[in-house]
Amino acid sequence: MSRNDSDWEKELGDKPRSGKGFSDDLRRRIEDQVEQRDRRRRRWLWPAAGLCGAAGVCALYLLGGLSLLPGQGVQADLAADLSPSAVQSTPEATAAQARLLEEINVKSGLLIGLRQDAGTDTSANGASGSSSSYRTLMLAQVDGQLQVAAQGDGVLVPYGQKFWKIESKDVATESDELHYLVAYPADKKTDARQIYDNPEESIVLREKLLFAGNQYVSVEENEIWRDGSLPAEESKVWVRKLSQLSDAAVPRSASAAGLAHVTLQEIYGEGAQQILTTLAYNRSNGTGQSGRYPAENMLAQESGTWTYSTGDNWAIVRKPGKWTAQVAEGYYEPESRVIGFKLYPYPVRLPELVTSHDKLSDAPWVRDAQLQEQRKDLLVSPLEDLAVVITDQKLAVYTPDSSAIESKLALEVPLAPGEALVSAQWATGSYVSDWVTKARKYLQSGYE
Structure with missing residues (x-):
């Protein structure tokens, strides 16, 4: 059942949950994936590591009897169940990694x-x-990285x-x-x-x-x-x-x-x-x-x-x-x-016709994103691949993780004291690169 705007406005007033990083539920999900011996296509949720590097690090942890998560030891007998093919690159694994990269690509x-x-x-x-x-900021993914692609005075x-x-x-x-x-x-x-x-x-x-x-x-x-x-x-x-x-x-x-x-x-x-x-x-x-x-x-x-x-x-x-x-x-x-x-x-x-795109989302990862911050406002892209949580101190930019259930913090932009939102315009697809070019020109490079 879809949720109306009043529901989301109420949730914007909820207190944020405490703690960040891996939740208990996430730990259990990772352990379940390890225990399924016939399942070789895993979805790693390490936002700071490369996909192949994550597989190698996990294998070292398992084979060495080390702890994969803080306070969570992995049973030593599971290491013996991992065949060499489990940590080697296969066509299926490569295709899965490519799909994962496409899933988290911000458009x-x-x-x-x-x-x-x-x-x-x-x-x-x-x-x-x-x-x-x-001041105006252009937030976009450039060269595979979400960033402030341009900024300058005026709106x-x-x-x-x-x-x-x-x-x-x-x-x-x-x-x-x-x-x-x-x-x-x-x-x-x-x-x-x-x-x-x-x-x-x-x-x-x-x-x-x-x-x-x-x-x-x-x-x-x-x-x-x-x-x-x-x-x-x-x-x-x-x-x-x-x-x-x-x-x-x-x-x-x-x-x-x-x-x-x-x-x-x-x-x-x-x-x-x-x-x-x-x-x-x-x-x-x-x-x-x-x-x-x-x-x-x-x-x-x-x-x-x-x-x-x-x-x-x-x-x-x-x-x-x-x-x-x-x-x-x-x-x-x-x-x-x-x-x-x-x-x-x-x-x-x-x-x-007045506000262009100005809607919230009932996607689970969006709710997860706003629970991470002491938020006072929220912006969600039309494609639901980007959420900006606005607090008194910063813009916290989130994207969905590979499961599209939890969120990943991709960028933080500090706010000056008392800064308030006056404009929010979304670009999608091929328009994004054009907007980045124009924003750099008109905000940073002067005028014709």
Whole structure:
């Protein structure tokens, strides 16, 4: 029976099992294979040794009466039962080894984008006035070894037949301090965003990337007006197409280009408005999500809060195991002159056109992989040959072992303090080598 996403989300919260390496069950399986005298095609589970070398080492252990596993002695009389052919290379053994190598060959690659906010940077460069920083890693098997095949600043994503790059820009004018995002074709670097500088006001603008897919981006925007005795502040969230990100003026102007964004109705269709109206009504009446549909489109505005039922202000944010749509509910604090928002779940899963592949797996080896770590998130490739367990300190990359029941740790990538996932794009088959080439070019080698 397949397991739904809620099951996996629950399991992501389970405590990891203690201990690593060989389990008791694995020991028993290996001993059973040795005792089966007529069985010559063994599956060795030594991740760090070559297949032929593993057979030779095992034979030495058996013939010498040594211990194969810690605390597990192998009976001496079993050594006499091994004929010379058991440790010699045969056509059957060679074919089995070739099949084993094919089974563990990783045919998936992952382009992963990360964000570190200025407040979480413990280095000397993490000044409070700086913007968030971003980096991209390309994880792939190159020359038979899983590795970080390319890495660099910014967030690189596939967009149509090309790759686009998202970067944070820091600009100071006579009156404004701007930290904003730009997006452009990766082979043509550009700073294309119109600066809308009003000398009569002084603004500090910060934009933060929440999500980047192969068509859409989600952005949090914060503006602080430094005029008067108290600052006035406003925060909002938007979803835009990748191309719209660079079309919008900064700070926001009254022009249509400055307000270009994607609504929930554009993603979910006509039914979105009915859901939004219900959410607005239920929030304003404190009835959760069990209330009836109101007769008209309500925009509650009580106790300094209001719910956006227009579908304009929403975000794509990461929750354990999946990307989710979140609706913004605004609030106003008169004393501090702050307009802010809180996010609440939109009760429909994001469609494939927004998040591409964003699914977990019920494969036994995937569950085994996540039990190895103090994990807070999980990514699984479409081919189910690669799993990335995300912890507070690292990316732990696992592959299935030859039995496809247990997992093998293939790679660990350290994370900086506070780094968060903002993008995860999968490549499979022949696309992997192409992505590696492009990632090395656009992340490490500059531009055309």
